[in-house]
């Protein structure tokens with residue numbers, strides 16, 4: 001009998017890309033607890049080689065982040081994470097490498113932030129109905145930027161008042177769909193979010209896709225519509241994914257010909273599961289999103 005043929009190269013182990021890019025995190029400009037400068041220092045100390053600050057619906061921290069990164073010799077990409085309503089769920093689209101002074105992007109983000117204040121008041125009312133009083137004022141104390149009052153700020157208030165032991169428990173019991181503090185909200189459309197980013201010269205990336213728990217058909221709709229509008233990337237390795245989910249979404253990124261991104265989604269030293277720059281590497285058989293953004297690195 002003949003010797004067994006050598007396996008095709010696609011079955012041999014694939015060396016990961018060893019590049020420590022971390023392209024997703026939050027500062028006090030949205031719902032993180034560190035300043036852009038402190039994040040830059042932490043990313044640098046943790047060995048990050050390419051960094052982006054991606055505050056929710058706000059790019060007011062971009063000039064500070066870029067300046068702090070530059071002072072440390074840390075390559076930087078501009079970033080944002082836009083809240084989008086899609087198929088009755090909230091999803092997040094990360095933008096990377098855009099012009100932070102683009103007027104249409106700035107106006108779109110301003111419009112997206114509008115409504116957070118009323119939503120927060122409605123959330124506080126829902127919480128008051130189950131006996132938790134003063135949540136609006138309590139959450140506001142944690143929001144460096146009152147325009148960006150987020151569920152994370154409510155979570156910190158409930159933990160501080162010992163109503164829950166950690167933010168995870170708050171989300172599970174109070175702040176997710178069907179729970180007393182949850183208020184459905186209309187965010188940006190997928191089309192607008194992708195166009196604001198690409199119109200400003202950036203690349204649009206689907207954030208933490210495993211979080212949405214879409215059916216296969218819904219996910220297909222998201223990926224095809226996203227690409228149709230000009231979206232080019234998807235987070236594969238993120239603080240929100242298990243290792244199995246990263247493997248699954250690596251396959252999906254290849255199947256849909258999307259570039260792969262890597263980001264911790266770091267918010268706070270004692271809340272976040274994964275620190276800046278401490279993620280597993282991207283698999284070597286993916287196109288890293290930074291390959292599309294070389295000309296935008298500062």
Ligand code: AMP
Pocket residue numbers: 031056083149150151152167168171172267
């Ligand atoms: P919002 O934009 O106000 O709806 O708040 C969403 C933010 O809440 C996210 O950006 C995360 O920072 C945080 N978050 C969402 N789900 C969870 C969860 N299960 N546990 C902890 N934080 C969460």
Ligand code: MN
Pocket residue numbers: 026031056150152267
């Ligand atoms: Mn957040």
Ligand code: MN
Pocket residue numbers: 081092207208
């Ligand atoms: Mn997110």
Ligand code: MN
Pocket residue numbers: 024025026081265
């Ligand atoms: Mn995030």
